[in-house]
Amino acid sequence: MTLPACLTSGRNTVDTMSSERLIKNSSGELSFVRERRKALAQLYGGLARTMGQIGKTDLEAPFIALAADAGKQANTKPQTAGEKTGAAPEPIVARGSPGPVTISDFPSQYAVWAFAVDNEMALFGDIIDLASRADGPGERAVLMKAAGDCLDRAARYRIERRIAYHALRISEEIAQFPDIRRIDALEDFVYVALAIERYFRRLLECHDEVGGGIGAIMTATDKIIAGLEPMAQDTHPSRRLDRPLKRLEKIAGRPVGARPAGADNWARLAVEAGRIFDYYDQVFETAQDPQVMALSQRLSASAIERLRLLRKMRNDALPRDEKGTTGPPRFI
Missing domain, CATH: 1.20.1260 (Ferritin)
Incomplete structure (x- = not known):
């Protein structure tokens, strides 16, 4: 592929x-x-x-x-x-x-x-x-x-x-991502990443303020999904991924209810976006297949940009006395 x-x-x-x-x-x-x-x-x-x-x-x-x-x-x-x-x-x-x-x-x-x-x-x-x-x-x-x-x-x-x-x-129900040790080939990772992105897209639909920043993240997520879907055509993941993929796809396919568009919901979205970035990054670090490494690298880049935007929107939604100051970013 x-x-x-x-x-x-x-x-x-x-x-x-x-x-x-x-x-x-x-x-x-x-x-x-x-x-x-x-x-x-x-x-x-x-x-x-x-x-x-x-x-x-x-x-x-x-x-x-x-x-x-x-x-x-x-x-x-x-x-x-x-x-x-x-x-x-x-x-x-x-x-x-x-x-x-x-x-x-x-x-x-x-x-x-x-x-x-x-x-x-x-x-x-x-x-x-x-x-x-x-x-x-x-x-x-x-x-x-x-x-x-x-x-x-x-x-x-x-x-x-x-x-x-x-x-x-x-x-609070959140998705459990498949063990990265089950990912043997590009086909496996494509199906896993597609399920993860669809799950995150479902979380974005929980937000009752469509447009602006959330609209940009939805568009970027839809673009990732659109790029992965052709790669999944006429291929099948390893059988040992069947059960974890079904669990993830089941969560991604459930109907959602709107959450208030406040700082708490932005924080929930940011936590999940961070978990997705961490997962892609771990796949990159452990992958043996060059194509899996290349795809996880690109997805990591998209995921960190999504996380940055979510953190900015979360910070913008905070009361003034709780906002983070402009300055050196996160880690010591």
């Missing part, structure tokens, strides 16, 4: 601080790691304090745990909800992509743990870059150990994310 033109744009990548800047701004590589851990401890602690002040104790708890975990390596006492004051919560902004962090970025514990995984992987990438430029084997070995610590943390946070995901499925 050949890839349709609508899926052949380049893959977007997350912007991060360059290693050169990081080295120049620190007294050494280990100082850089400690400072990043300290910044994470402060970020998580501030989010824990904010969640406690607004009564979201179910989201306060994981942020307290994350602040303590980051604070151990930074040798700094994390600022947590135990240090509450009468002052109003301040907006919290972190570096990275795809946008400034606000309260509505975290509608569930799943979103909290997904955020933590993203931060660990961003830090891992920067440490690996530093290690490649290290002056000697001693410095390189220390940095590689720090990189391994990031992977260990990310693995633990993925477990927590998985637990939160199953809890979320119980409280």
Whole structure:
């Protein structure tokens, strides 16, 4: 199969601080790691304090745990909800992509743990870059150990994310995407991606404000679907995908009811859009078939653009005192 033109744009990548800047701004590589851990401890602690002040104790708890975990390596006492004051919560902004962090970025514990995984992987990438430029084997070995610590943390946070995901499925039905290990060939991924995009299109139909930003996202999603449908003609996915695909298609085909066009619904859509991007990105990272890699790369680019737009619309829908500020984007 050949890839349709609508899926052949380049893959977007997350912007991060360059290693050169990081080295120049620190007294050494280990100082850089400690400072990043300290910044994470402060970020998580501030989010824990904010969640406690607004009564979201179910989201306060994981942020307290994350602040303590980051604070151990930074040798700094994390600022947590135990240090509450009468002052109003301040907006919290972190570096990275795809946008400034606000309260509505975290509608569930799943979103909290997904955020933590993203931060660990961003830090891992920067440490690996530093290690490649290290002056000697001693410095390189220390940095590689720090990189391994990031992977260990990310693995633990993925477990927590998985637990939160199953809890979320119980409280609110969301689609379960097929295990990427079941995707052996391009035909498999085409059918999976088509089902995922149709599912997301159904979620967009829940929004009772058609037009404007939501209309642009619907149009972009319809374009992806239109590009995938010809690829699925006269082909069949592997039999071991039958059951997960049927479950996903069943959810995508159900009638939908309108939701209010507010910040909470934008946040729900953004969480699912982020989960779809994460899925496509994982397919790209694990794929052996060059055609699967190419298609997942193009879909990842489309998915991150969709996520950016949803986050902007979510932020625009917030009350003024809850809006994220313009500045460095998401990850520390």
